[in-house]
Every structure is written in C-alpha cells, then in structure tokens.
Amino acid sequence: MAHLEELRLEDLNVDQIIQTLQQKGYRLISNGFDPSIEEGEHDFVVTFRHSYQTIDVDHPTNEFPVDALRKVGTQTVHYQGAGTRTPIDNQSQIIINRSLIYDQVEKKVVKDNGWEEKSYQVIGTPDVAGYVPSEAYVGGETVTKDAPNREYTVNYEVNHEPSQNEQEAIVQFLDVDDHNQEVATSGALNGAPYTKIDYVPTGTINFLENQGYKLLDNGFNANGEVQFFDNSDKTTQTYIVSMGHSHVDVNDGHPFNGIDSSEYQQDIIATVHYVGAGDLTPNDNSQIIKKNRTVTVDSVTKEILHETDWEVSKKKFDEVTTPILKGFHADKRLVRSKIATTDNLAELVTYVANGRIIPIDEDGNEIPDAPHPTYQTDPKDATQVLPNRPVPDITGYSPRVETIDPEDPSTDTKVVYSKKLVVQLKALEDRGYTFVNNGLNADTVARSIDNEEDHGTQTYVIGLAHGHVNVTPENPGQPGEPINPNFVQGPKWPVGTGRDDLIRIGRQIIRYSGADGETPQADEQRAEFDRTLIIDKVTGKIIKDNGWNADKRQFGTVTTPVIAGYHADRRIVGGKTVTPEHLEEIDEVHYRENGRIIPVDPNGRPIAKAEQPQYITDSNDSTKVVPNERVPHVAGFIPTQNTVTPSRPGQDTPVVYNPDK
Known part of the structure; x- marks a missing residue:
C-alpha cells in the first residue's frame, strides 16, 4: 500500500499520508510512527483496513439507483355477488428492498445481501347483511421481488338458510412482519344473530404495542364501527387486526x-x-x-x-x-x-533491574557480606542511570577505583578490592575452622600481627581445627543448604539432619463407630522420640549418631465414653506401646443400639401403640445396661412381670401383658 525507505524523520509527514489514504477509502487501525525516536534505522508500521459502505434505498448511488434497490408489490382483493352492497376492491402495497456492501478501496460490491421477503396483510372479508362470503379472510402471503403481486376474489351468495342459532366471531391479531403469525386472539365471541359483538380490541393492541409492535390496520373498529353477529352457520366471522414490528433508534x-x-x-x-x-x-x-x-x-x-x-x-x-x-x-x-x-x-x-557494583577480591571472587549498591535511576529519564557513582567502603579492604560510570544500565560492574590479613583469617572461620592457639580468634590474631613493630621477617603459626556442631530437633540442619552461612559454596547439611529426621512421633489412636451422630471423636495420644547427631562443619560429614533417646513409649488406657441409647463392645482400651520403628497403634470401639422392652399380648404379638422403652446404658460401664428396668404401663393390660434385667444389651425383651378383665 505504502512503503517508504531511507527518509529522514523530519521529512516524513505521516499525518498527511494517513489523510490521503483515508480519502482513498482506507480506515486507520493503528499508528506506530514515533517522531521522537533517536536517529538511526527504524521500522514503523501504520495499519489500515478497507472501509465499507452499505448501499440501500436510503443510500443509493449512480450505479445502484433507488429503482435497482426497491420493488413495489400490490395485493388486490375483488368482491362480487352482493349487488349494490358489494364492497369496493381492497388494494394494498408492500415495498421489497435490497442492500449491498461496497468496498470503498477496491470500488466494487463485495457482498449482495439480496432482496427481502415481505408479507402482505391478511384481509378480513367485510360483512354484508343477507349474504354469505366464500372466504372469511384472504391474502397475507409472503412474496419475493420476482413475483410481488397477488390478486384474490371473494364471492358473496344470498343466505338462503338464515339461522336463529347463536353465532360465532373471532378477532385475530397477526404479525405481518413474521409471515402473519398469530400473536393474540379474542377467542371465540358468541351472540344471537344481528346482536352487537361486544368486544373492544384496544387493550390487546396496547399490550402488543408495549411489546414492541405497532398497529398497521384495525379491521374490527378502526373508526369506531359497531360490528354485529350474522345469521349464517356456514361461516365464522373473522376480523383481522394487523400488527407490525416497530423500529427504534x-x-x-x-x-x-x-x-x-x-x-x-x-x-x-x-x-x-x-x-x-x-x-x-x-x-x-x-x-x-x-x-x-x-x-x-x-x-x-x-x-x-x-x-x-x-x-x-x-x-x-x-x-x-x-x-x-x-x-x-x-x-x-x-x-x-x-x-x-x-x-x-x-x-x-x-x-x-539496574546493575550493581560488585566488590571482588584480587582472585576475582565476590567479597562475602560486601554491599552491592544498585545503580541509581536518572530521575528525569526512566531509561538511564546516573554516572559517577562512588564505590562502597568495606572494612579491611581498599578499592582500586573510587567511582564508576556504568556503560550499560543493566550490567553489573565488578570492582577489585585488596584485602587485609584479618579478612583472610575471618574467611577460614567462615569455612568452619576454629583456632586452637589459646582460644584466639581471627580478629585478635590479625590485630596482634598488624600492631607488631617492624623487626624484619617474623613467622607466626596459627593452629586450626575442624569445628563441630550438634544437630537436635531444637537445632536441626537444613539438608541441601550451606552448613556455614558465610561460605555458601562450602559443605551442605547432609541428608538425615533435618528436623523430621531427628524426631519421630508415636501415636495411639482410639477410633469409635456405630453411634451415628453421637459417635465420639477419635482419641489420640502422642509421644516423641528424638536423637542428636554431631556434624563436622568443614567436611559436612556425620561423625557421631547418639541414637534415639528411648527404645519405647507406653500410652495410658482410655475409658470408653457412655452414650445414652448405646452400649460399647469394650469398656477400657489403649495402654499400647510404640517404638521408633513402630510408631502407630490403633484400637477400635464399636457401639450398638440398646434393645427395648416390647409389650406383647398372650399370643406374642406386639400391642399396638404401646410404649417400647429402650434400655438405659450403665453410667459406670459403657458395655452394660442397668438391671431391673421397669416395664411400661399399657392401658387395658396387666404385665406378667414388673421389671426386666436384660441378659444381652442389644437384644429386645418381650413382656407378656394380659387383658385387664
């Protein structure tokens, strides 16, 4: 479309180019041109799409005038046979339109949306007293632009069989824009011949208008006419109210x-x-x-x-x-x-991220714990950092340069520092060594050497030993992490030194079941086993394992809770023993419903509506029910025994009752 090469930025008038292309029918989508960019070779993309125009009867062109976009159809209904009473012909027209999509760049039609299909209104046949029409209504067909006209004839005949029966009429509300589909109806209207049809369509018309319809023709009482029932049993008088779709902006x-x-x-x-x-x-x-x-x-x-x-x-x-x-x-x-x-x-x-100043020693290694100051962003330009940044002060070191000027805002700048003896000794401590010379540390040794007067070459012997550390559940290692935090490239905590490796939790779990919503929560007791390891801080190896602090733990017993209406299979549970190798013991208690006292007649049949009390669980023993439970009173009967001592807590006990004579 447009490709510009080797032009200077000041020579480009992009706005003018855009305007010219828009005049040719293009539509601007995005403008990627940036006149503020620095000099150099750059690609800019400005995106366009074709603009399109809709051609229709409201927007015709020379190539497509209104006559090429519109067809007019006529529907004619002829009436005959009623002499001077014959209604005049009913004639109506419809307009069938066409629309096209026109590409304003290529100057051609790219889509023909075709011609509409339109429906005529249905025409209700006018009433003529003393005559019977051949059709109650006609018309309403859907037509195309190739055959837009329709013609119908309705014949009237003299009513030779006038009826005194009740007559029927109907008012139909038809949607002309939906092929004359019925959208409402009066329902059957009935009355004696020649009496007034007592119906007003206004309410239905208003309702449909509120639904978005518009009234096209009221074939019942458009001008306040009064309609009457005819006297023919051969036809149902039909009145058509034609509705169309309103269009709203x-x-x-x-x-x-x-x-x-x-x-x-x-x-x-x-x-x-x-x-x-x-x-x-x-x-x-x-x-x-x-x-x-x-x-x-x-x-x-x-x-x-x-x-x-x-x-x-x-x-x-x-x-x-x-x-x-x-x-x-x-x-x-x-x-x-x-x-x-x-x-x-x-x-x-x-x-x-901005680059940083990285202090390194003379061997090229980063100086531990040295600050790494970040370049400062230019407060006036988010793409730049400030120049001439001072390097940080590091105790025991001297930098070779005082300031740096970053060439790339994102690249770190390494600055070489010379270190003193105290730093070298401190590095050995950081690696896990300890001093064995009378308890001296790196700082005191270095200071004593640095403070010696110059008496020529002197020799100092500094004894070192591997440091040890105890790992316990309270002070565990972190497997895979450095043992010496100031020497991250040194040995890592070995596998088996984490807290989960140094402690084991034994559990006794009592599980209850069978009492539905009353079932107690599980009872859990815990006991700990732990051990201590000794680690070499220089090599990272385990040099001693002191083992577990106990070979077993015993839990206390648990009395089974008493639940009303239920008895358990065990009164006391628990008392289990766990070891570091066998950490979990599970006991289970199952509840079952208590039995009931069942009043029965001498034939052994349960007495209707008699109370059937459930055994009462022993409050001191969840596996038993109380003895000597009284039997219930049953009106009209006398029990053969006054108390029951259940032999099985879960089994019902029948008690015979004799009729009270």
Whole structure:
C-alpha cells in the first residue's frame, strides 16, 4: 500500500499520508510512527483496513439507483355477488428492498445481501347483511421481488338458510412482519344473530404495542364501527387486526431494554502495560475514549437492522511518561500520543533491574557480606542511570577505583578490592575452622600481627581445627543448604539432619463407630522420640549418631465414653506401646443400639401403640445396661412381670401383658 525507505524523520509527514489514504477509502487501525525516536534505522508500521459502505434505498448511488434497490408489490382483493352492497376492491402495497456492501478501496460490491421477503396483510372479508362470503379472510402471503403481486376474489351468495342459532366471531391479531403469525386472539365471541359483538380490541393492541409492535390496520373498529353477529352457520366471522414490528433508534442517549449497550457504545482503550519490576511494577496506564453509534432495532425480535458508523469522542490519546522506579530502568522513556481508531491499542514497557557494583577480591571472587549498591535511576529519564557513582567502603579492604560510570544500565560492574590479613583469617572461620592457639580468634590474631613493630621477617603459626556442631530437633540442619552461612559454596547439611529426621512421633489412636451422630471423636495420644547427631562443619560429614533417646513409649488406657441409647463392645482400651520403628497403634470401639422392652399380648404379638422403652446404658460401664428396668404401663393390660434385667444389651425383651378383665 505504502512503503517508504531511507527518509529522514523530519521529512516524513505521516499525518498527511494517513489523510490521503483515508480519502482513498482506507480506515486507520493503528499508528506506530514515533517522531521522537533517536536517529538511526527504524521500522514503523501504520495499519489500515478497507472501509465499507452499505448501499440501500436510503443510500443509493449512480450505479445502484433507488429503482435497482426497491420493488413495489400490490395485493388486490375483488368482491362480487352482493349487488349494490358489494364492497369496493381492497388494494394494498408492500415495498421489497435490497442492500449491498461496497468496498470503498477496491470500488466494487463485495457482498449482495439480496432482496427481502415481505408479507402482505391478511384481509378480513367485510360483512354484508343477507349474504354469505366464500372466504372469511384472504391474502397475507409472503412474496419475493420476482413475483410481488397477488390478486384474490371473494364471492358473496344470498343466505338462503338464515339461522336463529347463536353465532360465532373471532378477532385475530397477526404479525405481518413474521409471515402473519398469530400473536393474540379474542377467542371465540358468541351472540344471537344481528346482536352487537361486544368486544373492544384496544387493550390487546396496547399490550402488543408495549411489546414492541405497532398497529398497521384495525379491521374490527378502526373508526369506531359497531360490528354485529350474522345469521349464517356456514361461516365464522373473522376480523383481522394487523400488527407490525416497530423500529427504534438506540444509542447512548436512548437505550433500549434487551439491547446490550456494547452494541452502540464501546470503550477504545489505550493501555500501557508495564512488566519486569516485580511488586514495584506500576499498574497499567489505561486511557479510555468512547466510541458511539446509533443502531436501528426491531423492537419485537431485538434484531439490529442497521447501524451507523462509529464516532470517537476524542481524536487522540495522551502521551504517557514512563514512571521512574528505584532500582529499575525501562526500555521506553515515554509512549507517544496515538490516534484513536475503532480498535484498542496496547504498548508494552519493560523494566529491567539496574546493575550493581560488585566488590571482588584480587582472585576475582565476590567479597562475602560486601554491599552491592544498585545503580541509581536518572530521575528525569526512566531509561538511564546516573554516572559517577562512588564505590562502597568495606572494612579491611581498599578499592582500586573510587567511582564508576556504568556503560550499560543493566550490567553489573565488578570492582577489585585488596584485602587485609584479618579478612583472610575471618574467611577460614567462615569455612568452619576454629583456632586452637589459646582460644584466639581471627580478629585478635590479625590485630596482634598488624600492631607488631617492624623487626624484619617474623613467622607466626596459627593452629586450626575442624569445628563441630550438634544437630537436635531444637537445632536441626537444613539438608541441601550451606552448613556455614558465610561460605555458601562450602559443605551442605547432609541428608538425615533435618528436623523430621531427628524426631519421630508415636501415636495411639482410639477410633469409635456405630453411634451415628453421637459417635465420639477419635482419641489420640502422642509421644516423641528424638536423637542428636554431631556434624563436622568443614567436611559436612556425620561423625557421631547418639541414637534415639528411648527404645519405647507406653500410652495410658482410655475409658470408653457412655452414650445414652448405646452400649460399647469394650469398656477400657489403649495402654499400647510404640517404638521408633513402630510408631502407630490403633484400637477400635464399636457401639450398638440398646434393645427395648416390647409389650406383647398372650399370643406374642406386639400391642399396638404401646410404649417400647429402650434400655438405659450403665453410667459406670459403657458395655452394660442397668438391671431391673421397669416395664411400661399399657392401658387395658396387666404385665406378667414388673421389671426386666436384660441378659444381652442389644437384644429386645418381650413382656407378656394380659387383658385387664
């Protein structure tokens, strides 16, 4: 479409090029041109799409005039046979339209939406006193532009068989825009011949209008006419009320129920998305420009029939300066203003951590615990860091340079430091060694040597030994992590030194079941076993395992809880023993429902409606029920025994009752 090469930025008039292309039918989608960029070779992409025009009867062209986009059809109903009373012909017209989609760039039709199909109104046959029509109604066919006309004839005959029976009429409400589908009806209206048809369609018409319909023709009482029942049993008088679909223009100022606001108002969002700075990353910078249009809607079906072009409320988005973040620099100083098109725009700004000053010793190794100051971001330019940064002071070391000037904001700068004897000795302590010379440490040894007067060459012997550390559950190791935190490249805590390796938990669990919602929660007791290991801090090896502090633990017993209405299979449980190798013991207690006292007649049949009390659980022994439980009183009967001592807590006991004579 347009490709420009080897042009200077100041020679490019991108706005003029965009305007020229828009005049040729193109629609701007995105403008990637940035006039503020530094000199050099750059690629800019400006994106367009073809614009399209709808050609219809409201928007004809020279190539497609109105006559090529519209056809008129006529429906004629002839009436005959009623002499001078014969109604005049009924004639109505419909308009059938066509629409096309025109590519404004290629100057040609790219889509023909075709011709509409339209339905005529159904015509109810007028009543003529003393005559019977051949049809109660005619018409209402759906036609196309190739055969748009329709013609019908209704014949009247003299009513030779007048009836005194009750007559029937009906008022039908038809949707002309939906092939004359019935949308409402009066239902059967009945009355004596020549009496008034007592019906008013206004309420139904108003109801349908509230549903989005419009009245096209009231074939019952359009001008206040009064209709009467005829006297023919051969026909049902039919009156047609024709309804059509209202069309409504919907936009932000005129919303419409059932049409989502996104159909006529949308946000064009220009988002600057920031990444790379972790928790410090700024929230997206979003600007919103609203675009609006008007849509024409079928108020019954909620179908969008036509829409205008989108219009934006503001032509350009504002320029966005990249926020300054401490410790980070960005790849863009600002995001230039963009032209608002119909599509969302997005720009990515990436932050990268600033480089640091890294103190190293003369062997190229990082100095432990030395500060690593981060370059300071230029407060006026998010893409730059400040020059001439001073290097940090490190006790016991001297830097070879006083300041640095970073060449790349994201690259670390290593600065060589010379170290003193105290640092060398401290490094041995950090590796896990201990001094054996009368308890001296690195600092006192180095200070005594550094303070010696110059008496020529002197020799000092410093004795070292491997340091040891005890690991216990209270002071465990961290397998895989450095033993000496100041010497991370040294030995790691070996497997078996973590807290979970130094402690074991024994458990006695009593589980209860069988009492439904009354079942007690499981009872759990715990006991600990622990051990101590001795670790060599220099080699990282386990040099001694003191073993577990006990070979077994015994738990106490547990008395089974008493639950009303239930008895257990065990009164006392627990007292189990666990070892470091066998850590869990489980006991189980099962409850069952207590039996009942069952009053029965001398034939052994349960007495209807007699109380059947359940045994009472012994409050001192969950496995038993109390003895000598009294039998219930049963009206009209005398028990053969007054108490029951159950032999089995879960088994019912029948008690014979004799009728009270």
